[in-house]
Amino acid sequence: CTDLELLPQDKADPNAVLSEEENYESFLARIYAGLSVTGQQGPAGASDIASLDEGFSNYLRQYWQLQELPTESSVIAWGDAGLPELIYQSWTSDNQFIRAIYYRIFFQVSIANEFLRETTPERLDSRGIREGFRPTVEGFRAEARFLRALSYWHGIDMFGDVIFYTEEDGIGGSPPAQRSRAEVFAFIESELSAIENQLPAIGAAEYGRADRGALYMLQAKLYQNAEVYTGQERNGEAVAALEKIIDSGAYSLEEEYADLFKADNHTSNELIWTITFDGDNTQGFGGLTYLTHAPVGGSMNPEDYGINGGWFGLRTTKALVNKFPDVTGEADERAIFYTDGQSLEIDNISEFTQGYAVPKYTNVTSDGVVGSDPRFADTDFPMFRLGDAYLMYAESVLRGGGGSRDRALELVNALRERAYNGTAGNITDADLTLDFILDERARELYWEAHRRTDLIRFDSFSTNGVWPWKGGIPEGRTTSAIYNLYPIPSSEILSNPNLRQTEGY
C-alpha cells in the first residue's frame, strides 16, 4: 500500500466547501468579520494572524488605537511594549501595534482576493453552481471589492505607499510590489465606481452589510483627504458623494447622542454602516469589548456600563475636555466624562485615576438593559454615520467644494441642537470656520477613530498642535512630520525585498 493522499476531516477542501451555495454567504461574511473578530473560534482561537497576541491584534482595536492614541483624545495606562510610544508619537518600525494593523489590513485584502478568485464564472462552472444563484454571487463580489477598497483606504491613510496586489496574484507567489499612495488611491476610486451599481441602493442592504450609502461615505472620505493622499484636492466630489447620502432621506439623526453608542445601537437610523458585535455570537477581545472595558476603572462601577469589570486603561486629556463648555454634559450632552476620583491633569499616564474617564461606549441598551453577555459587548461600531456626513459636508463646502453654505450651517446646527437639547448651542454663519469644524469634529466624533486623519488633514497632528503627553512630556510638544505616516513594520521590510521604508524611519 502506498496511498498517502489524506484529506482533512475537521476542515474542508475548497472544492467541497464551494460546491454548496450557502457557503458563499459564509465566505463573504468572513470578510466582514475580519473587521470584528480575530479568528475562527470565539472569543479567541484559530487566529487569522499570528505575530501578535490574538485579542490585541483585532482590526478595529488597532485601527482605533492608531487613530486615537496619538491625538489629544486619549491616553492609556498599560505599559505593554510599544503602547506608550503611540501616545508620545515616538513609535518605531518595530511597534507591535503598527505591525498588527498592517497584517490585519492585508489579511482583509488577501481573503477578499481569495473570494474573488474562487467566484469567477469558470470556478462557478467547475463547481456546478446553478445559473439562478449567479446574480447573488455577483452581488457578493461587489461587497468583497468594497471591503477590499476600505482596507486599502486604511492602508494608504496610515502607511502611504503600500504593497499592491489583487485577485490576479495567487497564493505563494513572489512578494507584491509597492505602489505610490496616489496609484492605490486611483485603484480604490476606480473600484468604487465599478461596483456602485452592483451594490444595493442607499439604505437598502440588510443590517451590517454595505450598500451605496457606505460606498458614498467611503468615496467622500477619500475625496475629502485627497490632497493629503495625492496632493490634489477633490472637495467637489466629496460634496457630490455626501449630497447623495443626505438627500436620499434614508438616514436621520438619532435623538439622543449617547444612544448611538449603546448595546441596541443597531436600531439607530443614523448609522450608515457599522462593524457588528454581539455578546453571544460575535465575541472577541478587540472592538467593542475593548472600547467598553478599557475605559472603565477607578471608582467606576462596571455594572453601570453592562460589563463584568473594568480594564483600567483608557482616559482622555484636558485638551479634549476643554473643548466642551462644561464637563458634566449639562450644556453639551456629548461630553460623556466620568470625573469622580479622576483628575483632569495627567502626571503619570499609567495611573488610571489621572485624566477623565470616557464611558462613551457601553454595553447597556437605551432602555437600561444590560447586553447579552457582560464579557462581550452587543454594541456595534459606527464606522460611518450621518452626523459625520453632516460635518464632512460643511467642511468640504468651506474648502471650496461647492454645495451650499446655508445648508452647511443648517446641518452643523442640527447636530448642535441635538447636543444642547435646543438651540442654545447654535452657531452663526460667522462661526462656521475650518477651525470650528476641527473642534466640532472633536466634540461630535471623539473616540470614533477619525481623529488622526482629521488632524493630519488640518496639518495639526505632528509639527503643529500641542496636547498633554504628545512628544512624551506631560505638557506636550510638537513632533516631527515623519509621524504623519506610520512606518512599514520592520518584519515586513525584512521579508519583502520590494518594500522601501517610509521616509524618516
Place this chain on the structure above:
Amino acid sequence: QTTVAGTITDQESGEPLIGASILAVGTSTGTITDFDGVYSLEVPEGVTQLQFSYTGYPTVIENINGRTTIDLAIQPGQLLDEVVVVGYGAVKKSDLTGSVNTIDNESFNQGAIVSPTNLIAGKVAGVNISSGSGNPGEGPTVRIRGGTSINASNDPLYVIDGVPLANDGVAGGRSPLNFLNPDDIASMTVLKDASAAAIYGSRGANGVILITTKKGSSGAPSISYRAEGTVSSVINRQQNLDAEAFRNVVTFAAPERLGILGNTSTNWFDELTQTGYGTQQNLSISGGGETNTYRVSAGYQQLEGVLRGAETERISLNLNFTQKLFSDKLIVGASIKGANENNVFDPGVINAALDFDPTQPIYDADNTAYAGFFEYGNSLAPRNPVSATEQISNTGKTYRGIGNLDLEYKFDDLIPGLSYKAVLGFDVNSGESNRFVPTTFATLATNGFVGEFNINNALRTSKLFDTYLTYAKEFGNQTASLQVGYSYQDFNFEGPSIQGQNLTTDAFGTANPGVAEDIFAYNSVVENRLISFFGRLNYNIDERYLFTASLRRDGSSRFGPSNRWGLFPSAALAWRILQEDFAAGLNNTFSELKLRVGYGVTGNQDFGDYLYLPVYQYSDQRTQYQFGDRFVSTIRPNAYDESLKWEETSSINVGLDFGFFNNRLSGIVEYYQKTTDDLIFTVNVPAGTNLSDRVTTNIGALENQGVELTLNGVIVDQAKFGLDVTGNVSFQQTEITRLSGSGSADIQTGGIAGGVGNTVQLLRVGATPYSFYLYQQKYGADGRPLRDGVDYNEDGVANNLDIYEDLNGDGVLNDQDLTINEAPMPDVLLGFTANARYGKLNLGFTLRGNLGNYVYNNAASNGGNLSRIDLGANYVSNVHASAVYTRFDRPQYFSDYYLESGSFLRLDNLTASYDFGQLANNALNLRVYATAQNLFILTNYSGNDPEGNGIDNSPFPRARIYTLGARIGL
C-alpha cells in the same frame, strides 16, 4: 536440534552461578542454571551462538561450533560481547559502527520514577534529560545532541519493542510515555548519530530511543515482587515577600495604599504545599516450557505531589509471550502492554500564591457568594489560591494499550541464512479530562458568568505493519547480512470536547451538561500516514573492518505529491585496530580500540497535518457575523505552503571506543557535526503572498556540533569490595546559519509573563537559537541597577535612556539598542555515576550538571516592581523580593539584569541497597533499598530552578523524594 549442556561458575571463586540465564542467540529459547550452576538447553537449528548472562557479570556470547558441552567461568565485571538492538534487528556490541549507547536495567536510576526516560537521566553523554516540573508524573524533556529543529519537535523517536510511537499525548495524561511501567523495561538504547538513526528515516533526526521490555526465560516460574513507599517534600525557593516585609514595602513605597491591606499574615505558598506520600508495587511472573516463554507483570503506583491536590496513579499490565512452532522455524511473539493512569491536576494556583496579598486572610465567613473565601470583587485581581485549590476540580484519566504480534520464520531448509520477520502492532491511547469550576468561584462571578466545566476527550490510535527479509552469509573470514523491508504506519486522532458555562447548579459536576445555560462543542479529527521501504547491509571482514550502509525511502501524507517521498541514506565504517597484526603489541595495554566514522541523513516531519493543502475552516458559534437579523457562520481559507517538505539533517560522526587493562578503564570519545536544512519555521511571510502573516514553511539552516566523552572505570574490583564510576561530558554548540529566503531576518520569540506580546529571545543568523535579546542595564556605584523614574542623565526626562546603555549612541533608546546575549542551551553537559559495593551492601549516586545555560528570571522581572502595590485598583499584588533591591517602580522586562547563569550541578539520585541473597533455604531472595532524589543542587541562579526552557515563569515547586523499597524473588 542439538542439546548443549554445561556448568557456569564464577572465575575467581569457582562457585556455581545459580539462576544464570542461557539464551540461544536470535531466538527466544533459553533456560537458567540450577543450584549447581548446571544447565541443559535444546538448541534450535540454525542457532550458532549461546548467550550467557547473570546479574553483576558481563554477558558472554559463545560460538557453539558443534560442541555439546560448554562450561564457562565468568569473571565478575568483565565486559565482553553484548548484543545491542539497533532497530529492525540487533548486532553484537563489538560490531557496532554507529553511535549507540545501551543502558540496561542494572544501571537504571532508582527511586520514585514514573516516566521511563528518567531511568537514564545523566547516564549517556550528549543526552540531556531534564525533569519537567515538580508535578508528579510530569514527563521530562529529552534532547539528544541538542536537538536539530526550531519549530518542529526536538523529541527523539521512541520505539518500544519494535513499535514506533507517536510522541503526542492525549487529554487527561501527563506524559505519553507514562503508560510504560519502568519496572518492565529491560534496557534502553539510544541511537545518537545519523548512521544509526537513518534506518528510521524521516523520523530519526532527533535520535531514537529503543525501549526493550523484559521477556521470560525457560524454566520454572520465577516470581518477583517489589514494593516501595515514597515521601516527597517541597523545596521552597520562592522569593515573594512575607506579610511583614510586604507591609514594610507598602509603608515605604505607597503609604496611601496601607488601607487596602489586611491585618493577618498568610503564607500562601505554605497553604498550598504539602508533604506527598506515594507507593509503588510490582509483581511479575516469568517462566517457560520447551517451546515457549512468558512474562506477566502488574504494577500499581500512586504518587502525591507537593502541591495540594496534585496526584497521579497508574495501574499497568504487561504480557510477553513467545511460542516456537514447526521445529522452531517459526517464532511467534506477542506482547501487550496496557496502563490506566488517573491524574488529579492542581488548578494552577502557584502564580496566584505568589501574587496574592500576604496580609489578607484565607477565609471571610461573610463572603457567602464566594463560599466563605476572602476575594477581591475585581475581575483583574488575583484569585484566592486556596479557594481555587479547594473548589476547582481538575482530573484526567487515560487508557493506553500497545500490542504487537511478531512472526519470524527461518528459511534455513530452503536457503540457509534467510529469515523473514513481520510485526503487526497497534497503539491505542484514550484520555479524558474533566475540569469543573463551581458557581461560587470568584473569577467566574466577577467575569460575568457563574460555573464552568470542560470535558475533553481524546482518542489517538496508530496501526503498524513492518515486514523485512534478512539474509546472512559467511564466506571465508567475511560475513555479510542484508536486510530489506517495508513499513506502514497510520496515525489517527479524534478529540471532541464540551464546554459549559453559567451553571444552574453545582450538584452534578461535569456529569450533567444539561445544567449549563451555554454549551459549546468542539472536535478535532486528523490523520497522517507514513510508508517506507528500507534496506541495510552489514559487512564484516575478519572482525577487523565493519561496514554498515542503510537506505530508507519514506513517504509521508503530511506533504504534497512532489515532496512526499524522500531518501535517507547512511554509511558507517568501523575499524577494530586491535585485530590488526601490527597492533599485536598493544594487546597487553588495550582491550578494545575501535575507530568509527559514520555519515547519514535523517528527517523530521513532526509538526502539523495538512499544512500543504488549501483548507477552509468553519467558525464556531461565537464567531459568527450579523447579516440583518441573522448570525451567519463564517468560513476562512487557511494559509498553506504547497511546497512544504521535511527538515533534513545530514551528520558526520567520528568516534573512538577504547578499553585499557582488560576493560577496567574504557570509554568512548566522539565528535559530531550536524547540518539541518529546510528547517521548518513558522515565519513571517511578506503580506500578500499568503492568507496569514505567518506560514509554516521550510526556511533556514542550523548547524550543530559537539564532542562527547564517556569514561567507565572499575576502580576497585575485589570479592568483598568494588567501586566503579562512569562519567560523561559533552560539549555542544548550535548556530543558526541561514534564515528566510531573503537574507537575515531576525525572528523575535520567547514570550514572557507580563504585558502582552513581550518577547525576550531572538533567532538570528550566527547566533545560538533562542538567544536572549535585551537592553544592557546600567549600574550605580553601589552595584545596584539604576532604578527607573530618575533623570540620571539630566536631559529633562526620566526614561529608558537613563537606565539602559544607548549602544548605537543615537540618543534614542529603542529596539536598535537591544543586544544579543547568551542562550538557554547549555554548552556543557555533565553526568557522573558511582557505584560502590561492600559485601552485600551497595551504594550509588548520579550527579548531573549543565554549564553555560542561561535563564531569564521572569518571576523576578514580572513581580519585582513596586507598581504592583499601586495599581490604581482596589487590590494590591505581592512583589518579588528583588524589588526591595532594585527599587524598580515599573516592570523592566527587557533589562539584562534578569538574565542569569543557570549552570548547575544536581545530585539526582542517591541509592543504598542491601542484598540479603538467598533466604529461607533458598526459597526466596531479598533486596532492600533506599533512594533519595533531588537531594541538592549547586547553582548561582537566584530563582526557582535553573532547569527548564530558559524563561523561568512557572514556579512549580520541585520535590525532594525519599523512597524505601524491597524486592523479593521466589
